[in-house]
Amino acid sequence: MASIPQTMSGILIEEPGDAEVLKWKTDLAVPQLSEGKxxxxxxxxxxxxxxxxxxxxxxxxxMPMITGGEAGGIVVDVHPSVSNFKPGDRVGYLxxxxxxxxxxxxxxxHTCIKLPDNISTNMAAASLLQGLTALTFIREAHPVKAGxxxxxxxxxxxxxxxxxxxxSSVGANVIGxxxxxxxxxxxxxxxxQWVISSRxxxxxxxAEVLKITEGHGxxxxxxxxxxxxxxxxxxxxxRKATLCVFGNASGAVPPVDPLRLSxxxxxxxLKLMRPTLFGYVVxxxxxxxxxxxxxxxxxxxxxxLEKTSTYQLENAKQAHIDLESxxxxxxxLLQVPQ
Ligand code: NDP
Numbered sequence: 001m002a003s004i005p006q007t008m009s010g011i012l013i014e015e016p017g018d019a020e021v022l023k024w025k026t027d028l029a030v031p032q033l034s035e036g037k038x039x040x041x042x043x044x045x046x047x048x049x050x051x052x053x054x055x056x057x058x059x060x061x062x063m064p065m066i067t068g069g070e071a072g073g074i075v076v077d078v079h080p081s082v083s084n085f086k087p088g089d090r091v092g093y094l095x096x097x098x099x100x101x102x103x104x105x106x107x108x109x110h111t112c113i114k115l116p117d118n119i120s121t122n123m124a125a126a127s128l129l130q131g132l133t134a135l136t137f138i139r140e141a142h143p144v145k146a147g148x149x150x151x152x153x154x155x156x157x158x159x160x161x162x163x164x165x166x167x168s169s170v171g172a173n174v175i176g177x178x179x180x181x182x183x184x185x186x187x188x189x190x191x192x193q194w195v196i197s198s199r200x201x202x203x204x205x206x207a208e209v210l211k212i213t214e215g216h217g218x219x220x221x222x223x224x225x226x227x228x229x230x231x232x233x234x235x236x237x238x239r240k241a242t243l244c245v246f247g248n249a250s251g252a253v254p255p256v257d258p259l260r261l262s263x264x265x266x267x268x269x270l271k272l273m274r275p276t277l278f279g280y281v282v283x284x285x286x287x288x289x290x291x292x293x294x295x296x297x298x299x300x301x302x303x304x305l306e307k308t309s310t311y312q313l314e315n316a317k318q319a320h321i322d323l324e325s326x327x328x329x330x331x332x333l334l335q336v337p338q
Contacts, residue, residue: 004030004039004076004077004104005030006029006030007026007027007028007029007030008028008029008030008102008103008104009024009025009026009028009102009103009313009314009337010024010025010028010066010101010102010103010313011023011024011025011066011067011068011101011102011313011314011316012025012028012064012065012066013054013055013063013064013065013066013067014063014064015063016055016056016057016063017055017056017057018056019055019317019318019320019321019324020317021055022055022067022101022316022317022320024313024314024316028066028102030103030104031099031104031105031106032106033077033078033079033106034079034106035079035081036079036081036082036108036109037079037082037106037107037108037109038075038077038078038079038082038085038106038107038109038112039075039076039077039078039104039105039106040071040073040074040075040076040091040093040104040105040106040107040112041073041074041075041076041103041104041338042071042072042073042100042102042103042104042105042336043071043072043073043074043121043122043125043335043336043338044071044072044073044121044122044124044125044126044333044334044335044336045068045070045071045100045101045125045313045333045334045336046068046069046070046071046100046125046126046128046129046130046331046332046333046334047068047311047316047319047320047323047331047332047333047334048069048070048129048130048158049158049224049247049248049249049323050069051067051068051069051101051320052320052323052324053248054067054098055067055320058248058252061098065098066098066099066100066101066102066105067098067099067100067101068095068098068099068100068101068102068334069094069095069096069098069100069129070092070093070094070095070100070125070128070129071092071093071095071100071105071121071124071125071336072090072091072092072093072115072120072121072122072123072124072125072128073090073091073121073336074088074089074090074091074121075087075088075089075091076104082109084109085109085112085114089114090114090115090121091112091113091114091115091121091124092112092113092115092119092121092124092125092127092128092291093105093107093111093112093113093128094111094112094128094129094132094277094278094281094287095107095108095111096108096111096278101313101316101334102313102336103336103337109284110283110284110287111281111284111287113128113287113288113291113292113295115295116295116299118299119295119298119299122308122333123298123305125333126305126308126331126333127162127294127295127298127303127305127331128291128294129277130158130159130161130162130331131162131294131297131298131303132277132280132281132287132290132291132294133159133162133246133277134159134162134163134165134166135162135166135290135293135294135297136275136277136280136281136290137163137222137244137246137275138163138166138167138170139290140275140280141242141244141246141273141275142220142242142244142271142273144166144167144170144172144220145170145171145172146170146171146172147171147172147173148172148173148219148220149172149173149175149213149216149217149218149219149220149238150163150167150172150173150174150175150218150219150220150221150222151175151176151177151209151218151220151221151222151223151233151236152164152167152174152175152176152177152187152192152222153176153177153198153221153222153223153224153225153229154177154178154179154198154224154225154249155174155176155177155178155183155187155190155192155195156176156178156179156183156184156186156187156190156307156329156330157224157249157328157329157330158330158331158332159222159224159246159247160176160178160187160190160222160224161186161187161190161307161329161330161331162190162303163222164176164187164190164191164192165190165191165302165303165304166297166302166303167191168190168191168192168193169191169297169302173193173213174191174192174193174194175192175193175194175195175196175209175212175213175218176188176190176192176194176195176196177195177196177197177198177205177229178195178197178198179197179198179199179326180199182329183329184197186307186329186330189306194212196208196209198225202228202229202231202232203232205232205236206232206235206236209236210236213238216238217236217237217238217239217241218236218237218238218241219238219240219241219242220241220242220244221233221236221237221241221242221243221244221245222244222246223243223244223245223246223247224246224247224249225247225249225250226245226247226248226249226250226251226252226253227248227250227251227252227253227254228250228251229250230243230245230253230256233245234260234263234270237268237270238268239264239266239267239268239269240268240269240270240271241268241270241271242270242271242272242273243270243271243272243273244273244275245272245273245274246273246274246275246276256272305330305331306330307329307330307331308330308331308332308333309322309328309329309330309331309332309333310333310334310335311332311333311334311335312334312335312337313334313335313336313337314337315334316334319332319334
């Protein structure tokens with residue numbers, strides 16, 4: 001194995017802002033190992049919407065910062081206190097402390113998995129964060145059942161695509177929303193039986209949902225869009241539904257009066273969730289249980305990872321611009337120079 005250099009290339013953010021603040025650097029310090037940690041040489045990095053929140057300062061983090069919460073690569077060094085990984089292991093990982101938009105990252109082995117031979121580091125970076133989000137949400141935020149009505153916003157996006165695949169595989173009736181005819185087609189291929197244009201006015205979306213469900217409404221709404229869709233979610237929800245609001249692609253949802261959850265005659269008695277993946281994979285056991293199941297779903301073809309767009313790590317700025325302008329379908333990956 002090649003020796004570990006002192007410096008590396010990567011993307012540094014020195015102050016919050018638009019995509020212009022993502023600066024390519026070739027003289028960043030390779031992070032040092034510490035107690036309980038492993039050093040991974042990244043090959044592929046997953047881009048996630050949350051990376052834009054940290055970049056903009058919506059989510060706070062100390063600056064300067066290397067952003068990015070997932071990657072696939074090779075373990076190159078292991079602290080003596082770690083016994084379950086060794087140099088040369090091919091792995092995929094999540095990092096709640098970010099740092100993946102670079103050639104090397106020091107991470108906790110708790111959220112790292114050794115990859116089976118048929119899962120590439122590219123597939124790991126394309127699936128872990130969004131796939132585990134979908135999987136933990138359909139199991140724990142709202143256990144999705146056959147025959148239920150589920151609405152997935154941004155059903156051609158990263159998390160939305162996988163939510164459609166997983167919800168349809170358990171036999172739920174899946175309605176998706178997507179922003180262009182091409183994306184609507186992708187959402188159908190993902191398993192949404194009905195797809196509504198997300199560019200329509202929200203009252204029209206509510207009316208279409210009520211028509212499709214013959215007045216029943218939606219038993220579980222998965223909403224990563226946030227501010228633009230939340231009011232409609234309240235209206236199209238069925239009695240006793242779960243509103244699983246998990247993102248802010250259009251802005252954060254303003255504070256909600258709890259009384260609104262029991263509006264209607266009879267009262268809807270809604271459950272409002274605001275889950276985050278990292279709250280479901282706190283222990284190594286939790287992470288490994290779900291990550292192993294997710295990789296199994298990829299092997300079985302339930303999660304297909306068909307739509308991925310690749311950018312060079314140096315062009316992370318363009319990936320952010322495309323993601324925020326609603327241009328993208330499926331997963332965005334950054335290829336790391338080796
Ligand atoms: P996506 O690939 O889904 O991209 C966002 C999509 O949202 C767009 O393509 C667009 O789809 C839709 N959208 C609707 N309105 C807007 C708007 N005003 N601006 C931008 N996009 C809009 O991203 P991800 O899969 O990475 O993430 C989806 C959501 O899930 C994000 O909000 C993210 O923060 C959240 N998330 C939350 C997690 C958690 O633990 N809570 C974990 C992972 C993701 P269209 O044009 O088709 O309508």
